Amino acid sequence: MTEFATRAPRVVAAAEGRRRRNGGPRGGVILAFVAPFLLPFLLFYVVPVAYAVWQSFLVVRRSSGQYGVPYTTFGGFEQYVQVMQNTEFWASIGRVALFGIVQVPVMLFIALAMALLLDTPLLKIKSFFRITAFMPYAVPGVIAAIMWSFLYSPQFSPIVDALQAIGLQPDFLGPAGVLWSTANISTWLWTGYNMLILFSALQAIPQEIYEAAKLDGASNWVIAWQIKVPMITPSIVLTTVFSIIGTLQLYAEPAVLRQISSNISSTFTPNMVAYAVASGNNYQQAAAISVVIAVITFVLSFAFMRLTSRKAGL
Amino acid sequence: MSTRAPIRESRISRTAAMALMFLLAIYFLLPIYVLIVAATKPQGDLASTFGLAFSHFDLFQNLGTLFGRSNGIYGQWAINSVIYSVFGAAVGTFISALCGYALAKFRFRGREVLFSVILGGVLVPSTALALPLFLLFSATGLVNTYLAVFLPSVVSPFGVYLARVFTAAAVPEELLESARLDGAGEFRTFFSVAFRLMVPSLVTIFLFQFVGIWNNFFLPMVMLQKESLFPITLGLYEWNGQTAKVSLLQGSVISGSLVSIIPVIILFLVLQRYWRTGIAAGALK
Numbered sequence: 001m002t003e004f005a006t007r008a009p010r011v012v013a014a015a016e017g018r019r020r021r022n023g024g025p026r027g028g029v030i031l032a033f034v035a036p037f038l039l040p041f042l043l044f045y046v047v048p049v050a051y052a053v054w055q056s057f058l059v060v061r062r063s064s065g066q067y068g069v070p071y072t073t074f075g076g077f078e079q080y081v082q083v084m085q086n087t088e089f090w091a092s093i094g095r096v097a098l099f100g101i102v103q104v105p106v107m108l109f110i111a112l113a114m115a116l117l118l119d120t121p122l123l124k125i126k127s128f129f130r131i132t133a134f135m136p137y138a139v140p141g142v143i144a145a146i147m148w149s150f151l152y153s154p155q156f157s158p159i160v161d162a163l164q165a166i167g168l169q170p171d172f173l174g175p176a177g178v179l180w181s182t183a184n185i186s187t188w189l190w191t192g193y194n195m196l197i198l199f200s201a202l203q204a205i206p207q208e209i210y211e212a213a214k215l216d217g218a219s220n221w222v223i224a225w226q227i228k229v230p231m232i233t234p235s236i237v238l239t240t241v242f243s244i245i246g247t248l249q250l251y252a253e254p255a256v257l258r259q260i261s262s263n264i265s266s267t268f269t270p271n272m273v274a275y276a277v278a279s280g281n282n283y284q285q286a287a288a289i290s291v292v293i294a295v296i297t298f299v300l301s302f303a304f305m306r307l308t309s310r311k312a313g314l
Numbered sequence: 315m316s317t318r319a320p321i322r323e324s325r326i327s328r329t330a331a332m333a334l335m336f337l338l339a340i341y342f343l344l345p346i347y348v349l350i351v352a353a354t355k356p357q358g359d360l361a362s363t364f365g366l367a368f369s370h371f372d373l374f375q376n377l378g379t380l381f382g383r384s385n386g387i388y389g390q391w392a393i394n395s396v397i398y399s400v401f402g403a404a405v406g407t408f409i410s411a412l413c414g415y416a417l418a419k420f421r422f423r424g425r426e427v428l429f430s431v432i433l434g435g436v437l438v439p440s441t442a443l444a445l446p447l448f449l450l451f452s453a454t455g456l457v458n459t460y461l462a463v464f465l466p467s468v469v470s471p472f473g474v475y476l477a478r479v480f481t482a483a484a485v486p487e488e489l490l491e492s493a494r495l496d497g498a499g500e501f502r503t504f505f506s507v508a509f510r511l512m513v514p515s516l517v518t519i520f521l522f523q524f525v526g527i528w529n530n531f532f533l534p535m536v537m538l539q540k541e542s543l544f545p546i547t548l549g550l551y552e553w554n555g556q557t558a559k560v561s562l563l564q565g566s567v568i569s570g571s572l573v574s575i576i577p578v579i580i581l582f583l584v585l586q587r588y589w590r591t592g593i594a595a596g597a598l599k
Contacts, residue, residue: 029500030422037413037474038428044466045435048446055446114338122331131583132339135346138578140529142547143571146554147345150352150365150568158348158365192342193593200594249439252531252547259555271441271532278445290442297439 049294056080056288072284079288088267089289093296095179096269100247103183108239111191115198116224130199133192141189145256148185153260173261182264185253190246194239201235202228237308241301248297251275346575353572357565376569383566390542391549392573395528397460398545402467403524407516410470410523414477415508419490429478435471444536451537462537463545467527473519476592480515481508518592521585528578546574 059075062068083089114133118126136144151157152172163170172181205228213223229236250269258264267273270293278286348365354373355363363369380388417429447466451457456465485508493503531547538544544552550570557563582589 025420025500027422030416030420033412033416033420033500033504034428037409037432037469040409040465040469041432041435041471044447044469045438045443045471048443048450049438051450052442052446055449110338114335117331117335120331122328123335124332129335129339131586132342134589135579135582136342138525138582139346139575140531140547142531142551143575144345146550146567146571147349149554151345151348155361156352156365161364188342188345196590196593200590204594245437245439249441251441252551256551256554259558271439274441274445275536278448283445283449286445290439290445294439294442298437301437 052287052290055284056291058284060284075284079284080292082285083288083292086273086289089270089273089292092267092270092273096247096250099179099183099250100244102180103186104240104243104247106183107187107191108194108236108243110187111194111239112198112229112236114191114195115202116228118195118199119202119228120220120224122220130192130196133195135192136189137193139189141185141252142256144185144189145253148181148188149257149260152181152257173257173263175263178257178261178263182250182254182257185257186246186250190243194243197239198232198235201232205231233308237305240308241304244300244304245297248293248300349568349572349575353569355565357562360564360568373569376565377573380566380569380573387541388546388549388566388570388573391544391546394460394543395545395547395574398463398467398530398534399524399527402464402527403520406468406470406473406523407520409468410473410477410519411481411509411512411516412504414474414479415481415485415504415512417474417478418481419485419487419508432471432474435469436475440530441532444533447533448536457537458540458543460543463530463534463543466533467523467530470519470523470526473523476515476519476522477512480518480591481512484515485511514588515591517585518588521581521588522592524581525578546570550574 056079057074057076058072059078060070060072062070114129117123118130123129139147151159154160154171154173157172160170160172171177209231210223210227213227218226249271251271254264254268254272258266258268266276270289274286274289274293277289351365351368352360353376354368354371356370356372356375359369413432417425443466448457451462456462489507489511490503493507494500498506528545529547530545531551534543534545534548535551538548541549541552550567553563553570554567557567
């Protein structure tokens with residue numbers, strides 16, 4: 001008590017001196033906390049994005065004919081017109097769209113089923129299942145693709161050996177199969193991560209909610225699909241949005257498979273197109289392609305969130 | 315409670331659930347198991363023996379070949395990966411903690427706008443950043459240096475998000491208030507009171523960023539030409555591209571892949587609870 005008494009005058013002084021009417025510290029102090037992150041964020045996130053947007057409105061022209069001196073000038077939407085006419089780019093968008101329409105639901109359905117099972121008393125050794133599923137998250141995409149290439153290769157693969165032994169002729173790297181072989185690598189890498197997000201959301205639901213349903217005699221199946229799934233809808237939306245972003249960004253896995261399969265072109269995914277164009281020193285066109293990819297990502301993510309929130313009546 | 319409904323799960327559904335989960339566990343473990351088996355085999359046995367069964371145990375010869383190849387370049391790649399990931403994640407965690415703390419505990423104008431802009435960064439494809447960054451870094455002479463990979467890796471919008479969520483939950487306002495009343499400045503309050511409470515969540519942020527940088531491929535691929543600066547992912551990618559011509563490299567790609575995933579898997583098993591905290595925070599908000 002005496003301590004409080006002696007403190008009181010200092011309290012007032014400190015509160016007057018350091019803090020403003022709205023209760024926060026002075027602007028300089030806030031800046032000192034925020035700036036160490038904000039400065040690199042501006043330099044390595046905001047500036048590159050702005051630079052790419054600016055570049056996408058430039059064109060390289062030549063002073064006279066094909067052999068004239070090249071110079072860079074403002075070109076309006078010229079680069080974007082070229083992107084629209086770039087059939088390889090749109091083919092790559094179509095490819096990842098097909099990939100996403102199949103792979104994302106399959107992966108998230110497996111992740112959801114695993115999370116729901118882990119949330120029931122049906123299973124033993126739950127932590128073993130959780131850890132094995134999450135383990136691939138620790139493996140870089142490049143290494144995962146190298147590991148799976150080994151399993152796809154007709155020369156080395158025990159899977160191909162086993163399938164041939166029962167009379168099948170699998171062609172994981174063929175023109176029809178290679179897209180799905182890539183999809184399998186993504187599924188292997190990310191199912192466990194998504195499963196843990198959904199499982200954490202399930203764990204956060206208070207158990208009392210199920211009590212009434214149980215008293216009514218609802219089975220675990222009904223509780224899972226009619227109570228649990230609707231309750232974790234926000235997390236399902238989150239994992240879907242992350243998966244859409246990931247699909248549009250595909251690069252490392254197909255790039256590795258390209259090293260062993262001639263059925264993956266240098267323009268297999270949108271990012272591979274952007275990289276191939278940039279490697280040809282056409283940075284303005286590469287910038288326009290990157291901007292289009294980013295815009296498609298934003299639009300799809302927001303459209304999906306809007307669609308699901310309206311459906312859920314939120 | 316005695317009013318529990320009778321247990322309805324028959325033996326069949328228990329068995330079916332266990333069987334399904336075991337199948338999935340095999341799916342997740344199979345590539346790692348095959349990699350381990352392949353890493354122990356002499357080069358000649360890779361194609362001629364069945365991939366699921368061990369043959370000659372040549373793991374140590376293979377590791378010798380791996381680390382001896384091209385004057386020990388693999389060891390250099392491993393060190394580079396550690397440098398990029400450890401320092402990048404350490405600096406990144408620290409600045410995320412400062413910023414996340416400010417966003418959680420200070421009230422200032424534009425706070426929510428700032429937070430939204432930072433969160434928007436999560437949506438920007440990292441590949442869309444790498445190409446313009448390459449041009450900006452070429453202009454400043456940073457391309458082909460450690461800094462070219464290190465500097466952009468430091469920024470983690472997701473880290474700031476986690477730091478804000480964790481701080482709001484783990485650091486009680488009253489503790490900060492009493493430190494301030496004792497006359498401590500904002501920085502002393504942060505370092506002597508808040509920081510200690512934030513440590514468990516900072517470990518989580520560090521882990522996520524560490525793995526993000528360790529697994530990164532596109533940024534170093536765009537930025538680096540000098541082999542001696544490569545992280546493991548880029549080095550193995552280059553080797554893998556040469557196996558068609560230099561078939562003896564196949565063995566080193568395999569043992570190199572195994573060596574590269576082991577430290578992260580260990581980190582991961584040892585620090586399991588921190589992963590779950592991070593993922594739970596991501597899931598709930």
